[in-house]
Amino acid sequence: MVDEKKEKEKKAKKIAPYKPGKMCPKCGSRMGEHSDRVSCGKCGYAEFKARK
Numbered sequence: 001m002v003d004e005k006k007e008k009e010k011k012a013k014k015i016a017p018y019k020p021g022k023m024c025p026k027c028g029s030r031m032g033e034h035s036d037r038v039s040c041g042k043c044g045y046a047e048f049k050a051r052k
């Protein structure tokens with residue numbers, strides 16, 4: 001027997017698709033997205049997001 005409530009919860013918890021982030025201008029790899037900045041884990045390049 002399928003529990004409908006549980007099935008719905010599963011769908012709600014679906015992991016958001018990985019957003020294509022900014023590319024590092026130095027080495028070209030994808031940069032990690034943080035709340036206030038993006039940073040490259042490869043070469044260490046970081047770019048702070050502009051605050052409004």
Ligand SMILES: [Zn+2]
Pocket residue numbers: 024025026027028029040041042043044045
């Ligand atoms: Zn880089």
